[in-house]
Amino acid sequence: MTENFGVLNWSILGGYIIANLLLGLVIGKNIKNSDDFYLGQKQTPWWAIGISVIATYVSAMTFLGAPAWAYSEGLSVIALHLNYPLVIMAVIIFFFPFFYNAGVASIYDYQERRFGKRARAMVSSIFMLSQIMSSAAILYATSLVLSFITGVPVVWSIVIVTAIALIYTMMGGITAVIWTDVIQSVILFVGAGIIMYALLESGDTTLSSSMSELKAQGKLNPLNWDFDFTEETTVWSGIIAMTLYHITVYGTNQMMVQRTLAAKNIGDAKKSYLLMGFCAFFIYFFFIVLGVLFYDFYQGKTFENSNTIILQFATDYGLPGLMGIIAAAVMAASMSSLDSSFNSLSTVATIDFYIKYFKKDASDAHYLKASRIFTLFFAVLIIFPAIGYHLFSEGSILEILSKVGSYFVGAQMGMFFLGFFSKQTTENGLIIGTLSGFIVVTLVALNTDIAWPWYCIIGASANIVVSMIASRLIDGVQTEYNAYTIKGQQQHFAREGLDEKEQGWYRVPGRVDPINYILFGFFLLTLVFLFSIQFMF
Incomplete structure (x- = not known):
């Protein structure tokens, strides 16, 4: 489609790319040491961090994958995204105090x-x-855009997107990640809004008529209450299984949490996540409705690759500059996740392995250089599985990414759950339990029809049970709570007479800030709203 893309579209896309690189260059001038690279200078406003969190997890997976998934499954896909208020509550109550303190x-x-x-x-x-693996899926998603609109081969598109995200991430570290995410989120949602407007404006029937037809076809039932563990998009998988899945994503994933550590204080860190808690439902509902409306517009037409539906519509609509905006929006969605991934992988590789086991007493300048080298290393490494997705993937990339992640989140969930709540679990037992959890999830995936959202709770449960038994057998009975359990922290704060709050926000784990009750009320309202949809139209 190179000959159809045109000067206007290229100008929009090129301007977006140049703006990101310039911002990375400007911010990079303030990076003086490795702490600046990992955490900025702890001066980033909470709302920018919050927008960065939203932009990172929404990504190209949602922009392309959610409409594709809803095109096939209908409004029931929203069930897997009902849980964000519950997720955010759990993370800021139990996880944040440990990390921030x-x-x-x-x-x-x-x-x-x-x-x-x-x-x-x-x-x-x-x-x-x-x-x-998840970053590779994001790269693959974005390569579809470039290939679709320009004719550039998918493999070359993967390399191009990687190079752009890599350059400004290497220069500006986490601060560049956050502020480019803010810009990218604006472009992403402007592009999505234009597509929604164009879709509604170009239909041959009224919105009410379209919705009535979609309801008759079974596309507008958001709440599937079946107790069927082989179905992915039930209310139970969304509220139970995917709550645990997303708690792991938001609470134990360095990529998501690291930017909150750049906040000025724990209150700002919590507020940045609360923004996601209140906004996530609307964002995912928007993109899922978009997919359902595409189904009506194209009368259920089968696409060779469903992830290109939104791009096909932009082409069919023919508004000058629209393809450039959409291309920039999807690249923005992708790079807001890729830059975070590169930075967090570099941080973990440097701090958890390089400094700890290979170079303990080097200068700070050396560690900053090492962090940038690791950023380059992981950017190159991610290219290879991205090519694998291109060769072997045809379904919704959002669904594919979720399936891949489900193999790992159970292990992480089990490790942190035991750390927070268990008196008896020891390191020896934990290692045995974690490995056992992987084995159980693999056996379930290969030998049953249980849907992937349940893999997290299955893996975590196996991990917890085996860890506790193995700990008792190997190390015997533990008589006291470890200082880094929730109970141990609460006892420590009480024993030392420490203030449980900082500027009105709890910094001891297990205490509930009042706004969490409002967030829970919001969760109940979303359930009522979705239930009422079944009686509309």
């Missing part, structure tokens, strides 16, 4: 304090492997 750049430092060095190395390795 420790003053560290790598959240996996917690595992060492709670269990030991081997536990830290294990969870860091799990993160790195899972992050490489």
